Amino acid sequence: MTATRIVVVDDQDVVRAAFEVLLATQPDFAVVGSAADGEQAVRICRAQRPDVVLMDIRMPGMDGIEATRRLLSDPEPPRVLILTTFDLDEHVYDALDAGASGFLLKDATAEHLFDAVRIVAAGQALLAPTVTRRLVAEFARMRVRRREPDAALHALTTRETEVLRLIAEGLSNPEIAARLVVGEETVKSHVSRMLAKLGLRDRTQAVVVAYESGLVVPGDR
Amino acid sequence: MTATRIVVVDDQDVVRAAFEVLLATQPDFAVVGSAADGEQAVRICRAQRPDVVLMDIRMPGMDGIEATRRLLSDPEPPRVLILTTFDLDEHVYDALDAGASGFLLKDATAEHLFDAVRIVAAGQALLAPTVTRRLVAEFARMRVRRREPDAALHALTTRETEVLRLIAEGLSNPEIAARLVVGEETVKSHVSRMLAKLGLRDRTQAVVVAYESGLVVPGDR
DNA sequence: GGCCGCCTCCCCCGTGCGGGGGAAGCTGGG
DNA sequence: CCCAGCTTCCCCCGCACGGGGGAGGCGGCC
Numbered sequence: 001m002t003a004t005r006i007v008v009v010d011d012q013d014v015v016r017a018a019f020e021v022l023l024a025t026q027p028d029f030a031v032v033g034s035a036a037d038g039e040q041a042v043r044i045c046r047a048q049r050p051d052v053v054l055m056d057i058r059m060p061g062m063d064g065i066e067a068t069r070r071l072l073s074d075p076e077p078p079r080v081l082i083l084t085t086f087d088l089d090e091h092v093y094d095a096l097d098a099g100a101s102g103f104l105l106k107d108a109t110a111e112h113l114f115d116a117v118r119i120v121a122a123g124q125a126l127l128a129p130t131v132t133r134r135l136v137a138e139f140a141r142m143r144v145r146r147r148e149p150d151a152a153l154h155a156l157t158t159r160e161t162e163v164l165r166l167i168a169e170g171l172s173n174p175e176i177a178a179r180l181v182v183g184e185e186t187v188k189s190h191v192s193r194m195l196a197k198l199g200l201r202d203r204t205q206a207v208v209v210a211y212e213s214g215l216v217v218p219g220d221r
Numbered sequence: 222m223t224a225t226r227i228v229v230v231d232d233q234d235v236v237r238a239a240f241e242v243l244l245a246t247q248p249d250f251a252v253v254g255s256a257a258d259g260e261q262a263v264r265i266c267r268a269q270r271p272d273v274v275l276m277d278i279r280m281p282g283m284d285g286i287e288a289t290r291r292l293l294s295d296p297e298p299p300r301v302l303i304l305t306t307f308d309l310d311e312h313v314y315d316a317l318d319a320g321a322s323g324f325l326l327k328d329a330t331a332e333h334l335f336d337a338v339r340i341v342a343a344g345q346a347l348l349a350p351t352v353t354r355r356l357v358a359e360f361a362r363m364r365v366r367r368r369e370p371d372a373a374l375h376a377l378t379t380r381e382t383e384v385l386r387l388i389a390e391g392l393s394n395p396e397i398a399a400r401l402v403v404g405e406e407t408v409k410s411h412v413s414r415m416l417a418k419l420g421l422r423d424r425t426q427a428v429v430v431a432y433e434s435g436l437v438v439p440g441d442r
Numbered sequence: 443g444g445c446c447g448c449c450t451c452c453c454c455c456g457t458g459c460g461g462g463g464g465a466a467g468c469t470g471g472g
Numbered sequence: 473c474c475c476a477g478c479t480t481c482c483c484c485c486g487c488a489c490g491g492g493g494g495a496g497g498c499g500g501c502c
Contacts, residue, residue, distance in 0.1 A: 093360075096357050096360060096361055097361050100357075101357070122350075124350030124353065125353040125357045127353055127357070129340040129345030129346055130345050133344070133346035135346075135356060135360060136322070136348075136356075138360070139356060157477085157478060157479085158478090159480095160478095167425065169429065170423075170426035172423070172458075172459090173458075174458090182479085182481085183480075183482090185480080185481050186479075186480050186481060188460075189479085189480080190479085191459085191460075192459095192460060192462090195460075196461090200391075201393070201460090202391075202488085203425050204388065204393075204424050207391075208389065208390065208428060211432045211439050212440070217439075218438075378447085379448090380448075380449065393489090394488075394489075403451085404451055404452090405451095406451050406452060406453090407449075407450050407451060409489080409490075410450080410451080411450095413490060413491070413492095416491095417491090422490090423458085423489075423490075
C-alpha cells in the first residue's frame, strides 16, 4: 500500500513548513506539494493529484473555500481537510457546502491531525468537536421544522389531505379529479371542506399552509 | 476537579461489564451506574445524575433512542453518547434528533471512546467518521436546495417579483393592490405578465414555483 | 430627438373557483 | 340496530381571476 499523498495550503510560510515537517514524521504520509494561496493550490493539486489537501481558509487572493469548490469540481478530486484558527467562522457551513470532508481547528493535537488525514483519505469525514456540536444542533433544528405538519391539518380526512397535496402541486380541480379518478364535483366538495376546516379563502392560501406546515417540502419533487 | 460521572446502558451483560472495566482504567472517569434497558436507564440517571450516558440503541423494551429523548427532556440532562454496532442504521438521525451529543461505533478504539466521553462531557459533540460523512453530505444537500432562487425568475421585473412574493403569502389581487397602494387593474396586469413569463396558468402554480425556486422559504414568516 | 422597457390604469369577456345547499352509499362503533 | 363520519356526486349562484387588447407617463439609452 502506497503512502497518502498530501498537499499543504497556508499563506504563512512558517505554518506551512511546520505542517510539512509534522506530517513527514508519519511513514504512511507523503507531502507532495504546498501552496500559499488558492490559485497555487488549485494548480499544484491538478499537477500532483494528491489524496488529501490540508487547506487554510483565510488567504490573500482566492481563499480556501473557493479553492475547495474548484478542486471538488474536477474529476476524481482530492479530499479536502479544512484547518483553521477560528471555529466561530461562518465559513464552516460554506466549507462543507463546498465539499470539504473535514474541518479541524489549529489547536488540535498532532495525533488528531493524523487521525483526521487518515479518515478523510479513507473517504470518511471528521469535524472538530465544537463544529460537530453546531452541525448536529443545526441538523436537528432543520429536521424539527420538517416534521411538524401540525396546524389544524390533523382535522383533515385522508382524502382532503390528498387533495391539499395535489393543490400544492399546482393542479386545477379537473386535473385533480383526473388524478384521483373521481368527478370534478367531488373534488370541489373536498376542496371546500378543506378550506373551511383550515380557515382559508382560496387554494392559493392552501398552497402556502401546505409549505409552511411542512406537509410538502421544497425539492421533494 | 471531580471525575466525569458515567452510566453505561447495554442489554448484554458482558458488554456492559466490559465497558465498565474499560472506563474505570481512566482516573478522570467514574462509572456510577449501569442499566440493561431504557426504563432502567432513565430511572438510574434520574437518581445518579451522571455527566455522560453511554447508550446502546438496540435493547428490549424501551430502546436507546426513546430513553435518550426522555432523559433530554429532564432539567439539567446528562450528555448522551450513543454506542452501536451498526452505522447504517436509520437510527442515526433519530438519535441526533433525540438530542444525543455523540454517535460512536463499537469498533472504535478505547482511546477514541475516552476522547469521545471527554468531548461530550465538555459539552461538545463527536460522531463516528462514517456518520460524520453522511451528516455532512445530508447537510450540504439541504443547503443546496435552499440557495437557488433561479429558474426564469430573473426575467421578472422588480414589480412582478414583488407581486409574486405577495401572491406567495396568499394575498388576493385587491389585497395586493392595497399593500402596494396601486389600483387592482395594475396588479392584474403584473400578475398576467408574471404568469406568462413563467409559463404558468394561475396564481396557485405561482406559489409553488415561489417556494420551489427558493424565492420564499418556509419558516421565514 | 426617438426608441424601448417598465409601471400605471382602463375596457370586455369567459370561466374556474368557492359557498350554499342536498343526497346517496359505505364503513365502523355505541 | 341506527347513527356518525367519510366519500362520492348533484344543483345553483356570484365573483375573483386571467386573457386579450389598448393607452398614457416616465425613465434610460443610443
